[in-house]
Amino acid sequence: MKTETPSVQHVAISADEAGQRIDNFLRTQLKGVPKSMIYRILRKGEVRVNKKRVKPEYKLLAGDEVRIPPVRVAEREDAVVSPHLQKVSALSDAIIYEDEHILALNKPSGTAVHGGSGLSFGVIEALRALRPEARFLELVHRLDRDTSGVLLVAKKRAALRSLHEQLREKGMQKDYLALVRGQWQSHVKEVQAPLLKNILQSGERIVRVSSEGKPSQTRFKVEERYAFATLMRCSPVTGRTHQIRVHTQHAGHPIAFDDRYGDRGFDRQLADTGLNRLFLHAAALRFTHPKTGEEMRVEAPLDEMLRRCLKMLRSGK
Known part of the structure; x- marks a missing residue:
């Protein structure tokens, strides 16, 4: 397999690229190069900014010239x-x-x-x-x-x-659609339950409700009811790992085909609908456009499998 012979690059930092650390900048520029190699070339002084050595935490300024040595990206x-x-x-x-x-x-x-x-x-x-x-x-x-x-x-x-600032300041609204087990009670409009993340030896992440966890809040609204399930609109206020999945489970209404927090009996009830994947869909995102300041709402339609599942539930089959 042929690979191109790498050569020295000289990159001028634009105003848009300023403010980031040199190690993060190099990771973007040298896609596929291991982090260990990036830190090695920084430590050895092979990377220069304005012809001088820099430490990994150096923050780039507009107009800086970065010398990037030839690095062979793994074949x-x-x-x-x-x-x-x-x-x-x-x-x-x-x-x-x-x-x-x-x-x-x-x-x-x-x-x-x-x-x-x-x-x-x-x-x-x-x-x-x-x-x-x-x-x-x-x-x-x-x-x-x-x-x-x-x-x-x-x-x-x-x-x-x-956009990260909007996320931090809770200025971005995310709306998800989730198909959950049973009849969700209309008066339950919010779940506030602290979440604690555990990483198993396998590297798998499991989240559970715990008083030792981080404060977590999700808002809920009933969209549609079926014989043995409810379609919910879920809007997380905080952004914890697996938040909606654990909060629906905590409320007694796990999401269809959730392999970690779900209910196999509920999944079997849905077998005739052809569903075989987690029914959790990020339906819409509302935020302020980072350049124009205009309020944006981007919507994503449900895929064919989710649409077919709902259609069959509506028909009562």
Whole structure:
């Protein structure tokens, strides 16, 4: 397998790239290069900023010139990407909004947002493969692997900063649709239950309600009722791992086909609908556009499997 011979790069830092640490900047520039190698070339002084050595925590300034030494990206990167070319092209069709600053897509269920935890390839890697010319593509937030729906990506560092601030200040509203077991009681409009995250030896994350956990709050609204299930609109106020999944379980109404917090009996009741994936979908995201200040609402339609499931529940079959 042929690889291009790497050469020294000299990169001028734009105003949009200023403010980030040199180690994080290098990770973006040298995609596929292990973190250990990035820190090694910094430590050995092979990376220079304005012809001087810098430490990993150095924050870049507009106008800085960064010398990046030749680094051979592992040949395995091509091998990682090629089996996923189909996923990459499918992702192109999943884009539901795009401008110069942001990109939103309707993430399919079963696709991780980024590589890691034993997965070599995720949405962000696929987008970068799709847009090799893009200088900056970063996730604004995350969705669980099995959750589908609106996923926001920043195309400029300034946009990422603005959107992260909105997340911190709770200025971004996320609305999910979840199919839960049984008849949700209409008066239960909110669940406030602290969540504690445990990481098992396998690396799997399990979250449970615990007084030692972090404060967590989700708002709920009944969308539609069926014989043995309820379609809920869930709006998390805080952004904890698996928050909606654990809060619905805590309320006594686990989500359909949730392999960690669900109910197998409920899943069996849904067998005739053809559903075989977690029924949790990020339906809409409301935020302020990082450049124009306009209020945006991006919506992602349900996929065919979820639509068919609801149709069959409505018909009572």
